[in-house]
Amino acid sequence: MATTDVAPQGAGGQLGRKRIVNDMSIQVATVNGSGSQSSNTVLLRAIFQMGVPISGKNLFPSNIAGLPTWYTIRANKEGYIGRKKEIDFLVAMNAETAQDDVMSLDPGASVLYDEPLALDKLRNDLIFYSVPYDKIVATVCPEAKLRKLVKNMVYVGVVAGLLEIEMGEVERAIRKQFAKKVKAANLNLAAAQAGFDYAKASLQKRGAFYIERMDKTAGKIIIDGNSAAALGCMFAGCTVVTWYPITPSSSLVETMIEYMKEYRIGPDGKATFAIVQAEDELAAIGMVIGAGWAGARSMTATAGPGISLMSEFSGLAYYAEIPGVIWDIQRVGPSTGLPTRTSQGDILSTAFLSHGDTKHIMLIPSSVAECFSMASDAFNLAEQFQTLVFVMSDLDLGMNNWMSDPFEYPTTPIKRGKVLTKEELDKLGGFARYKDLDGDGVGYRTLPGTDHPAAAYFTRGSGHNDKSNYSERPDDYENNMERLNRKFETARSFVPRPEILKGANAKIGIIAYGTSHWGIIESRDQLRTEYAIETDYLRLRAYPFTREVHEFIEHHDRVYVVEQNRDAQMLSLLKLDLKPELTTRLRSISHLDGLPLDARSVTDELSTMEGK
Amino acid sequence: MATTDVAPQGAGGQLGRKRIVNDMSIQVATVNGSGSQSSNTVLLRAIFQMGVPISGKNLFPSNIAGLPTWYTIRANKEGYIGRKKEIDFLVAMNAETAQDDVMSLDPGASVLYDEPLALDKLRNDLIFYSVPYDKIVATVCPEAKLRKLVKNMVYVGVVAGLLEIEMGEVERAIRKQFAKKVKAANLNLAAAQAGFDYAKASLQKRGAFYIERMDKTAGKIIIDGNSAAALGCMFAGCTVVTWYPITPSSSLVETMIEYMKEYRIGPDGKATFAIVQAEDELAAIGMVIGAGWAGARSMTATAGPGISLMSEFSGLAYYAEIPGVIWDIQRVGPSTGLPTRTSQGDILSTAFLSHGDTKHIMLIPSSVAECFSMASDAFNLAEQFQTLVFVMSDLDLGMNNWMSDPFEYPTTPIKRGKVLTKEELDKLGGFARYKDLDGDGVGYRTLPGTDHPAAAYFTRGSGHNDKSNYSERPDDYENNMERLNRKFETARSFVPRPEILKGANAKIGIIAYGTSHWGIIESRDQLRTEYAIETDYLRLRAYPFTREVHEFIEHHDRVYVVEQNRDAQMLSLLKLDLKPELTTRLRSISHLDGLPLDARSVTDELSTMEGK
């Protein structure tokens, strides 16, 4: 008979008794290119459709096919959707890694494995379920060559059977996944059903984990951050997109192409946008700058290596004051680094990207909803301040599936900034491109093609005066640089304010940003319940830092800055910005392994640093 | 008659009485491309040869011919060779700027002008000398087309006459300047003599300035920093130089080509070096890295825009651990900025050049002697630590003429770092490229071509383990990054230590670096004598910072960090490195106009900040 008789010892034993509902992480270990992605999505959606909060994280190698991949689905009734370290339920489909995968589990975890792997011999403190996939597949899939793909759908059924996920929802998920491909849908459904039936018939459920219907996902969507950003840019009125493929940013533009084709082509079949694949990142940003100069809302998306290549042009945009939006979907550096792992390692070098005295505005989304909304903020700020705006996303946010409330339609109209039209020029007679008329450091510009003899000005990356004439005069240079500083200071009060969550009169503060957020909110609860440590939490959403950031630090004895890089990059930016006497309050917690930040790591480190 | 009868009022009048010897600045205002450069050099050398400390600074436009240029010669018996703001003696040869030049003088200054300019009408508190250049030139130079050039040598003679510079030294300087070109030498000498005679015969000396023979330059040399660096690199055993021309770095490599041809070609006529003009800076640094990897002592020289283009490759060199030396002759940024003005604006972006967690070693020369000696330090450190070393010079140091003691022959042999030979491999059997055997974070490498089956390893910018095999394992990545950090920490105690000058138990400290040094030493004396402010002074010579830097700050109540950029870039690096409680002591004095830092500006600002 199919299930092993090893009675789980230790933890496993007790687990047998109590029931753990809607709180678990399921890991599917397989190889990339084997098409397991759709099975995982189906499993994820089925749980989601039962009203249970979920998140799905794909840990994949930097190659195309044949190497180990792990997909982790977390279901959590509290709504924690950050990464959870411990795996409760392992679906071992990859012979190559099965051993390690099993050995790394905590006692009491369940393992679903392909019969021939005979993993049950490895440990006796786990719960093992053995499944004869090939036999099962053969029954539902006559065509031998399709079996490899369908096999993956069988485990979906088995897992559903064991965790009591409703087959009805599995079916809905499959139908959605294979949308128009009805034959494929039916075949996969049959496979899932076969797995489900097998579980019910031949597997004796042990272990404590169950999925039960609840109501926490009604109306919610599932989307990855890059797709959310693509939608956001489309609704932000972006007109020119240039790009050069690089993981993990490629899907942002590729999805955007799909959306733009669907929603931004007029009745006459003409496009209200141009999307161009450039020959490299130097060309991509050059086009962004040329287009921004000529009045388009232009953008590109890239990752670390691309950011480095954009250094020289970024300095030009800063100094010649040209709007543009750059999405940096951060991956692990330095250099090529780990292209398929997540990081927050480009913060410091991007803030000061390019030689000379340069500074750049950065926006930092934490959620798919912010990928959407910050797209509008980024374009508005870029045009208001006539400068580049870098949106610092990361691989975890950009490429993983996240649950979210549906996005809100932009509430404010598009802000094009200080652009003089022909009519205004008729009134004014002329203008000085870099004159600070409003005291905010921002001058007025005209767009090429403006039909007025006084519209033209000469844009250059070399020294210039108010009228944008060439100048090497020390005073012209100094005044211009001071004005650029003023402009950056003005930006402080226009960038997105931080989100602040308060604890019960806490003396300790936590500052984090981006995807670290999800680990933090969970960790704060752990700190409260497990260590009675109350914390206030400020989530940074932009650089330069707004007033609130300084105040937050002023109001706390110790502030832990949590980030996903080695050199405490954001803490560094804070140090440079803070009153020196406040810098003593900062402590660094940095996470460097390329995996999404999990709550437990933060809790352990912070509690230790607090001497608990 | 030639001299005006305007009796100088005010300061001028009194000046008439007292005698100011060997303490003045002479400014020659002319247009570039008019060949005034050799006249200025002759004037400079003549004074130098009389034993008077001098410095010469060329303020030139970013074009090739026809725009205003100012050359300032400072003679100072105390040995102050930094820039002096106030001009004591103006040689007005450029009609276009003559007015402004005259108006900007302090009362009492002298003006030597071309008769037709009739500048004496402009002010009555200056001393004017009018010279009929064309008449004088005509007498000595029959060939009309040569007159334009020779005209400039006439003012040398006139100035010599007025300041009592010995004609014998003028002659020596001319002979040296036109070395082999005897005819040119004679012609120029005649012109100078004619000017000298004219001054003696027809100009009535007023004003207080005199040059008198003294003995402070015996055995000294005059050289620009780029030439000094070129010599330094040659004696450092550099074998591969790749470059792409850019002001102000081009002359470094161009001079090096000359020196290498002279001293590094063997009796067989074969070169012990390769110097290649690359197609751009990306290629230049790529070649440096390829050559460094294969075992050459390789280098390039560039300026800000080139540094930005080198970002991606710099991250590769950091992460794959490849030696190389990059000279950044800093000019005013951002972007193209002011290519012919000096700056210290690349400090911060170079320290963290490239995406991901990267850090680079920087050496910072203050003098031509250090351009020479730090070249050896740079190559040694690059190979010892298997990383890039950036030498942060600037335009003022690199392109201007500086007086110096002759350079000392390198005292230590060339250090090639941890390189395993065939023989060592025979003993060891094998090796692990990135294993930290010595606890200093530095692994052992082999050079391509090493004749041993175990010599080869795979170099990559992607994730790797000790054995340099491809790895995406979180622990491999984290360990490697921590080791790189260790390596950087080790470097702290190997980079050049700071120079520290003490005052009489001073509570105030000054930290500066590079060419700011010359303004600082003079300013400290001004502060002492004029404001009774005693200061200790630490001159940074490298990043990362050595122990002494922290101690210096610990031992002072207030520390003024003086630098030539807008964003207090070095102060920022200090803030990031210091114990937070020490950061409160730092104050910033930054100088942003693209002109070499002068003592007076520092004295004024520091004394004001000290409430004097």
Next chain:
Amino acid sequence: MATTPSAEPKTNHIGLSVLDYKGGKTTLCAGCGHNAISERIIEAMYDMGVKPERVVKLSGIGCSSKSPAYFMNRSHSFNSVHGRMPSVASGALLANRNLIALGVSGDGDTASIGIGQFVHLMRRNLPLIYIIEDNGVYGLTKGQFSATADLGSKLKSGVINDLPPIDTCGLAIELGATFVGRSFSGDKRQLSTMLKAAIAHHGTVMLDVVSPCVTFNDHEGSTKSYKYVKDHDEALQELSFVPHFEEIDVEYDPGTTANVTMHDGSSLRLRKLEEDYDPTDRIAAMTRLSEAHDKGEVLTGVFYVNTKAPSFLEMLNMVDQPLATLPESMTRPGREALEAAMEELR
């Protein structure tokens, strides 16, 4: 043009005087070829009656790249970074397809640091007039060899160039440019005519204009000196141009003269100086250029014209108005669109 004795200044067919096309005072060396090219550009734009406000001038870095400051002050201009002007120009045209884009570069800016963007620009056939002011050296950095310096060419310092030159014309044709020619800053007639035809062309125009650097590369031993070019200039055709707005047309003999009708209806007339050279034959053009290279000729003329190929902007199928100034109503889809997108994700 016919001159009628009158008080008010002479104007072109859109009523502008040549002064409306002037620029700032040059800061280049007296006698620099680049200055002559600026004058030809002013001439051609004036003669063609191009509205200055529709023109954008783009350049990289170099003496040549400074020159846009010295003509057409009424046109927007962008002096960008070294060797990357093509991408900036491309972006500007994506944002506003109605602009007439004039790119001015140097041989170093194009063939050395800029060759990568140059190659891809040529491939795209973007409607842009790309002029290389070619002096074989880096003028602004004081005379080092660029990648168009000829084999054996000598610097004042005596250094000899030992690398083969990049023939930017051959490259442009090989890569897909649709109007390719070479001229000489000293040849007023040929250059002006070429520029007028360039203005009439829709697609990438690549003109390599030999433009001697009097300060660093005009000496004996240079192959880019005034003297050398005059001595070795080998004109492929005698050019003349009849703009679309001129009624009276000139006779020509189809036997000896090829007539190319440009997009705007103007005609470019090429009186053959070489038997049966056909400027619409890509392969022939490249072959002839390679020969010239082997013979050491400075071959000038219009080497290749293709008025059929679609321009990059056409391929993008954009709306007719410039993207830059589209109203929010056209660039931000409505609420229903967002709702639909959300629904798909539920």
Next chain:
Amino acid sequence: MATTPSAEPKTNHIGLSVLDYKGGKTTLCAGCGHNAISERIIEAMYDMGVKPERVVKLSGIGCSSKSPAYFMNRSHSFNSVHGRMPSVASGALLANRNLIALGVSGDGDTASIGIGQFVHLMRRNLPLIYIIEDNGVYGLTKGQFSATADLGSKLKSGVINDLPPIDTCGLAIELGATFVGRSFSGDKRQLSTMLKAAIAHHGTVMLDVVSPCVTFNDHEGSTKSYKYVKDHDEALQELSFVPHFEEIDVEYDPGTTANVTMHDGSSLRLRKLEEDYDPTDRIAAMTRLSEAHDKGEVLTGVFYVNTKAPSFLEMLNMVDQPLATLPESMTRPGREALEAAMEELR
């Protein structure tokens, strides 16, 4: 090679077995053309008896650029950054002129981001074997078009390429490469022979090897699929190679076969499949390539060989020993040299 029945493994003329040339296990897709090329490289290096320790493998970024990890573990290797391998290779050769350098790149790594460095590498005729593993797409980033994708080629997604391809062979010849050919990862015999000749050549060898991407560009509508290439493959010659160390020479008919004697004394034999195609005629080669392009042929063979041109390293006139390992006595001039330099400055 003659096989003698024996126990010990077969070895080449320097006594190494084919195992001494093997690399790590490939992580590329099963069936990827790149893997086949790696095998051919191993074969050629083994047959030519090249000492692995003398070889350096250089690459950029991409699936193709990963492949050096899958052959010749006994050779140093440098997987650098995307599109900039030529400069790294150049540096390595400057440091050590005795290395045998093998550069492996992809069509994206070369023709898109890398075209600038490619152009200048070709100009310099640096002794390097440069292989483009050409599949018309960016494999590692999941199949976007590269700059060698043919006009009209279709992606799985249905997207059609509307830009002309860059013919890297035409470009290489135009720019000065001295051994230029195209082959197909599936053509064992032709590719091996070409690689052996490449090893025997001193100068830049540029081989464009069509190497289908089975995952993203091997479908109907792709012009870089196994099927398409097999159907359109047009071989210019039938190649054979006689290494210098083989005594017995094979007869050949000068009428139908061109014989090229390589630098090391080996001979490359090209049996003409096309009347009077002369692989030493630069212009003819470029013309033929343009024709092939217009006809839509996948023309393979050795297009151009020039064994006369000096290599870049020769031009530099360096000492014979590698600069990398020169002793201090040769790289640091003596005290008297410094004293002399100082004296000049007094």
